[in-house]
Amino acid sequence: MLDMKINDRPRFPLTFKILLALLAFYPATRVLAENRPNIVIVYTDDHRWDAVGASRASSIQTPNIDRLAERGRYFPNSFVTLSICAPSRAALLTGHYGSANGVMDMESDLQMEDDTLGERLKEAGYETSVFGKWHLSSSPERLGFSYASYFYGLVPYWDVEFNRQGQTLTVPGFVDDATTRETALYLEKERNKEKPFFVFYNSFAPHMDNSFAWPARPESIALYPKSNLPLPRTWKTGLNGKPPYIRQNRPHQRALEYGYAEQEAVLDHIQGYYASVTDMDRAVGELVEVLERQGLLEETYILLMGDNGWFNAEHGLTSKVLAYEESIRVPLIVSGPGVKQGVSEELALNIDLMPTLLELAGLPQDPELPGRSLAPLLKGESVADWREYIYYEAPHEQHGTQPLVAVRTADWKYIGTYAEETLDTLVFEELYHLASDREEQRNLVGDPAWGEQLEEMRKLLQEARERYTKESGLPYSARKWSGKNL
């Protein structure tokens, strides 16, 4: 007995110490995780910058998205690093350019599966989930999402088949309403309410449906009588000064197949596109209502951004990928705790969302990330050394484009088109003074008055290429577009 007592004595303090350490550790991590703000990213599909009411740049009606802008911060000068579905999603979820993460076209596999936004937030105690459109070869689970209800790629607008946690089911109704209902089911019933959540909500509209049309609700179409819709000013003349191949290739030829030689076909498409945006806006409004009903709205960051833009016959073009404004510029609106209502004119990128969310979630910044945290801008602060230009890369031939890269400052844009995907042989240059030529109608290359500016922009492009692509170790390789998808 005595021996045992003696032997037991030193054990108590040790056990007690371990217990204390455990008590100190467990509640701390729990509190930290519980204190992290909830996060919802709404990634809208083929949603160009001027297709939100908040832009005041078109007659489009998006009352719900506008309300997010009214209670949050609107970034009118926001861009994607590559304007097409899969690469845009890969850039968002890794925080890296395609030349670093491996996805520069619709077929390539992501090289950074273990280092995604989903993985990082999951490690920090978040419950991670994805809803709606998915367009990467990696499964949601591989990218750190522990709950998923999604469909892959191109689908119809109505009665879409979802994969909910491995089970296939048809969710009736309009596709984005279905995505909202799936998200609501998760938020209200399925999630672990002890944990903060990261919801990655992906709309499908206003992407064209799988029959290359916009079958929006009749009441939404009725909001946009064709007699009230303006034709793009660059509809007939916009290919002047552009690389000659564009006229012969899909960006223009597909537009002709859609009937864009006649104004009726152009107006049909603009009407369908606008109506689809309005239908998507309604689904986003319902998502916000779900958060409100749950009492979660005030403690949740909502980041709404377009995955890429879309040409509605500007420059006689359709689709995306090319570096003109309608394609690369997208809406970005952020609301949530501490976000100061207003507008930030700074140049923002989709790769900024990763560092922004790390900061908002109270996680350490990653110096390897090429993007910038928008967090100070969200508080209404100005940042003295904010980026002065954005770099855009589309080195793989896609949807009939040739390899191209671009730099855009607040006032200027320079685009280089290349003979091959290694970007060695420059074959065409474009320089636009956006401040006086927002529609990119006058290519100033060859105008001696702008020779110095051209030289400056060439240097900027060189700097950007060295900074953003050479470090990655992934050369611009020769991968070809297989013709799949839109």
Ligand SMILES: [Ca+2]
């Ligand atoms: Ca897209």
